[in-house]
Amino acid sequence: NAGVTQTPKFQVLKTGQSMTLQCAQDMNHEYMSWYRQDPGMGLRLIHYSVGAGITDQGEVPNGYNVSRSTTEDFPLRLLSAAPSQTSVYFCASSYLGPNSYEQYFGPGTRLTVT
């Protein structure tokens, strides 16, 4: 199993550009999520999904869109990039259920917006 994969690993954007960060998992996990990681602020939840066709906002959703058309894929779209979106982005997945919380993280995407 590849686990959770993310592409690209690095990306530089100019202010106002749009792009999509890709995330895929091959563990048949129902739950998928996107976090951003900034120094001193931990991991903050952007959007999450509990299954195909279902998405919801997390703590910091503004400027980002997501969709979940399949169980495997959960892309994150930046609509109009801003310097404040410079961050490291992690996708994560897990099983759902009362005894299943372990999040499996992807390798991350380092995004710089100039």
Place this chain on the structure above:
Amino acid sequence: GENVEQHPSTLSVQEGDSAVIKCTYSDSASNYFPWYKQELGKRPQLIIDIRSNVGEKKDQRIAVTLNKTAKHFSLHITETQPEDSAVYFCAAPTGTSYGKLTFGQGTILTVHP
């Protein structure tokens, strides 16, 4: 929603010493408390977790303790080694969605040889 506070933000110890990181949470209904380790440039990975029906859990040199009355839980690392140097995050469930976690701000642990 859940609020998780983590302290200290940085921790420096000598090899062989113990390290303790503490987290507090706000939602008394929370019942699962994981700890993740993130090495430099790598992804976070689960190292230990505890559920609310136990007060302590150990795995070799690491342990987690939980005080539900006071709503805090702690990570204990004994006999620290340089390879323990990393950022450590605590977390607690948020809301009713089983998968959703709120993370603490992280602790940068440095173990000096």
